[in-house]
Amino acid sequence: MTICQKSPEVEALTRSLRRFIETELHPVEHTIETMQGPPDEFIRPLRDKARALGFYAMNMPAEVGGGGLGTAEMCFAEEQIGRTSPVLIRQVFGQVYLMLMACKGAQRERYLLPTVRGERNCCIAITEPNAGSDAASITTTAEPRGEGFIINGLKHFISDGDRADYAIVMAVTDKAKRVKGGITAFLVDKNTPGFTVGAAQNMMGQHGVRHVELHFTDCYVGPEQVLGEVGQGFPMMLASVSRVRLAQIGARAVGMAGRLLDLCAAYATERTQFGKKIGEFQMIQQMLADTATEMFAARTMVMGTAANVDAGIDCREQVSMVKLFASEMVNRAADRAVQIFGGMGVCQEAPVERFFRDARVFRIYDGTSEIHRARIATVLMRDGQGPLGLE
Amino acid sequence: MKILVPVKRVVDYNVKVRIKPDGSGVDIANVKMSMNPFDEIAVEEAIRLREKGIATEVVAVSCGIAACQETLRNALALGADRAILVETDAELQPLAVAKLLKALVDKEAPRLVILGKQAIDDDANQTGQMLAGLLGWAQATSASKVEIAAADAAEMTVKREIDGGLETMQVKLPAIITTDLRLNEPRYATLPNIMKAKKKPLDTVKPDALGVDVTPRLATLKVAEPAKRRGGGKVADVQELVAKLRNEAKVI
Numbered sequence: 001m002t003i004c005q006k007s008p009e010v011e012a013l014t015r016s017l018r019r020f021i022e023t024e025l026h027p028v029e030h031t032i033e034t035m036q037g038p039p040d041e042f043i044r045p046l047r048d049k050a051r052a053l054g055f056y057a058m059n060m061p062a063e064v065g066g067g068g069l070g071t072a073e074m075c076f077a078e079e080q081i082g083r084t085s086p087v088l089i090r091q092v093f094g095q096v097y098l099m100l101m102a103c104k105g106a107q108r109e110r111y112l113l114p115t116v117r118g119e120r121n122c123c124i125a126i127t128e129p130n131a132g133s134d135a136a137s138i139t140t141t142a143e144p145r146g147e148g149f150i151i152n153g154l155k156h157f158i159s160d161g162d163r164a165d166y167a168i169v170m171a172v173t174d175k176a177k178r179v180k181g182g183i184t185a186f187l188v189d190k191n192t193p194g195f196t197v198g199a200a201q202n203m204m205g206q207h208g209v210r211h212v213e214l215h216f217t218d219c220y221v222g223p224e225q226v227l228g229e230v231g232q233g234f235p236m237m238l239a240s241v242s243r244v245r246l247a248q249i250g251a252r253a254v255g256m257a258g259r260l261l262d263l264c265a266a267y268a269t270e271r272t273q274f275g276k277k278i279g280e281f282q283m284i285q286q287m288l289a290d291t292a293t294e295m296f297a298a299r300t301m302v303m304g305t306a307a308n309v310d311a312g313i314d315c316r317e318q319v320s321m322v323k324l325f326a327s328e329m330v331n332r333a334a335d336r337a338v339q340i341f342g343g344m345g346v347c348q349e350a351p352v353e354r355f356f357r358d359a360r361v362f363r364i365y366d367g368t369s370e371i372h373r374a375r376i377a378t379v380l381m382r383d384g385q386g387p388l389g390l391e
Numbered sequence: 392m393k394i395l396v397p398v399k400r401v402v403d404y405n406v407k408v409r410i411k412p413d414g415s416g417v418d419i420a421n422v423k424m425s426m427n428p429f430d431e432i433a434v435e436e437a438i439r440l441r442e443k444g445i446a447t448e449v450v451a452v453s454c455g456i457a458a459c460q461e462t463l464r465n466a467l468a469l470g471a472d473r474a475i476l477v478e479t480d481a482e483l484q485p486l487a488v489a490k491l492l493k494a495l496v497d498k499e500a501p502r503l504v505i506l507g508k509q510a511i512d513d514d515a516n517q518t519g520q521m522l523a524g525l526l527g528w529a530q531a532t533s534a535s536k537v538e539i540a541a542a543d544a545a546e547m548t549v550k551r552e553i554d555g556g557l558e559t560m561q562v563k564l565p566a567i568i569t570t571d572l573r574l575n576e577p578r579y580a581t582l583p584n585i586m587k588a589k590k591k592p593l594d595t596v597k598p599d600a601l602g603v604d605v606t607p608r609l610a611t612l613k614v615a616e617p618a619k620r621r622g623g624g625k626v627a628d629v630q631e632l633v634a635k636l637r638n639e640a641k642v643i
Binding site: 009011013015016019020052053054055058067068 | 465468
C-alpha cells in the first residue's frame with residue numbers, strides 16, 4: 001500500500017472522470033480558448049452533464065448536495081480535472097467555496113444550496129491593487145450603518161467576477177484588529193446599489209476565466225449579508241486554505257503535468273527528424289524523464305499531505321512546500337513540453353502553448369513561490385524541522 | 392426477469408502489452424487492468440433493460456483472483472444490483488468459465504445471460520457459446536440490437552451485423568446474448584452510484600462449492616510477439632513483380 005494507492009471507489013471515480021474529460025471536454029478546449037469567456041449557452045449543457053454525474057461541487061459536503069469527498073479523494077479527482085483547461089474546470093466542475101458552509105438560516109437556501117446545485121455562480125473578492133499575497137493589508141472597509149454596513153473599496157483580479165450572481169467580499173470592519181477579528185466576509189448580490197463590475201483585466205493565460213475589478217461605493221448591506229461572524233472573515237478563509245491549496249494547486253498541477261507528459265511522450269515517438277524519432281535523442285529523453293520524476297515527486301507530496309489533512313493534522317507548512325514545488329514543477333514541465341514540440345510548441349495549433357501560458361500563474365496566485373519559501377524558512381529557523389514534517 | 396452479466400478483468404485497452412521473456416504469456420505485472428470493454432457493453436444493456444422495466448435484477452459475475460472484486464465494484468457502480476465472485480487463483484479457460492457460469496445459472500435462475508462477445512486479452516470468443524451449449528439455451532451472438540417486449544416475453548428480437556447487412560433473429564427465452572461493439576455506449580459511472588456500490592452485496596464462492604473442476608484442458612505452448620512488419624518496395628514492371636513473387640515470396 002502506497003500513499004498514492006486509490007480505494008476501489010476512487011479508482012472508479014477517476015476512471016469515469018478521465019473518460020468524461022477526454023470525451024466531453026478535450027474536444028472543446030480549443031474552441032473555448034478563443035471565446036474570451038464562453039457564453040452561458042455553451043457552458044450550460046456541459047455543466048448539466050457534470051451535475052447529472054455528480055461531478056459538480058465534489059469538494060462540498062454530501063449533506064448540502066456536494067460530492068462529499070475527503071481531501072485525498074478530492075486530490076485524486078482534481079488530478080484528473082487538471083487534465084483540461086482552467087475555464088472548463090471552473091465552469092463545468094464548479095468553483096464552489098467551502099467557506100459557504102458558514103451560511104446560516106435563509107442564507108443556505110439563497111446562497112449555499114443553489115451554488116452547490118450549479119444554479120448560482122459565486123466569486124470571491126479578497127485581492128486589491130495593494131493587497132495581493134499580503135491579503136491582510138486590504139483596505140476595503142465595511143462601516144456600521146444602522147443595522148448593517150456600508151462597504152467602500154476596490155477589488156481587482158476577481159475571477160469570474162462578471163459572471164457571478166453574488167460575491168463573497170472581504171472587508172475591514174475593525175482597523176485596529178485587522179486579521180485578529182477585524183476582517184469580515186460579506187455576501188453581496190450582483191445588483192446591490194453601490195456594487196458595480198469594473199473593467200476586464202485580460203490575462204496572459206487561463207483564457208475564458210474573466211478577471212474584473214469590483215467597485216464598492218457606499219454599498220449598503222444588511223446584517224443578514226454577513227457570512228459567518230463579524231470579524232471572523234480571515235480565520236474562516238484560513239480554515240479551508242490547506243485543502244484548497246492541495247487540491248486546486250497541487251493536484252491540478254500534477255494533472256496538468258500528466259497531460260503534458262502524455263502529449264510529449266506521444267510526440268517524441270511520432271516526430272521524426274534526421275531520420276530518427278526525436279525520442280531517440282537522449283536530450284529529449286532527459287526532458288521526458290525529468291518531467292516524469294518531478295511529477296512523481298509532486299504527486300507523492302500532494303497525496304501524503306492530503307492524508308495528513310484528512311487525519312486532522314495541521315500541516316500548513318507542508319502544504320506550503322507542496323504548493324511551491326508543484327507550481328514550479330508544472331512550469332518546468334510546460335517549458336520542456338514547448339521545447340520538445342519545438343516550433344509546434346509555440347504555435348497555437350498544438351495545445352502545449354496554452355499549458356505554458358496557463359501554468360505561469362500557478363507560481364503567483366494563492367501566495368507566490370517567494371511567500372511560501374519565506375514561510376517555510378521562517379518556520380524552520382524558529383521551530384526546527386518538526387512542523388515541516390521532516391522529523 | 393433476472394439478468395446475469397459475467398465480466399472479466401483484463402489488461403486495459405490503452406496498455407501496450409508485452410510478452411514475458413520466457414514466452415509463457417503476456418506480462419501483467421504492474422499493468423493497469425480494467426473491465427473487458429465488451430462486458431461493459433453487456434452491463435449497460437442489462438441496466439437499460441432494468442430501467443425499461445423488463446429486468447428486475449442485474450447480477451454481475453466474475454471468475455478469477457480476488458482482484459476481480461474491483462471489476463465487479465465497477466459493474467456495481469455502473470448500476471448492477473449485486474455481484475458474485477467465483478474466486479480462484481487457477482488459470483481459467485473458456486470451458487471452465489462456461490461451466491462455472493452454468494452452475495451459477497442453475498443456482499440463480501436468470502432468464503437472460505448477457506456476455507461480451509469476446510475478451511480483449513485472449514480473444515477466444517467461446518464462453519457465451521459454450522454456456523449456451525451446456526444449458527441447452529438459445530444463443531444470439533454479436534448482438535447489435537436487443538428488443539424484448541415485456542418482462543414475461545417468451546421471445547426476443549436480436550439484430551446482428553453480418554457481411555453486407557443486418558440479420559434479425561427471433562430468439563426463445565431463456566437465452567444467451569453476446570454483445571458487439573455497437574450495441575450501446577456504456578454510461579459514465581456517477582459519483583453517487585460509485586459511493587452506493589460500496590454498500591451493494593458482493594458474495595464470494597469457490598469453484599469447489601459449485602462442483603466444477605476448472606482444470607485446464609488446453610496447454611499454451613508459446614506466446615510470441617507478432618512478426619515485425621517489413622518495409623515494402625517498388626517494382627518497375629510486371630515482369631519484376633512476377634519474378635519477386637516467384638523467387639522471393641515463393642507464392643506463385
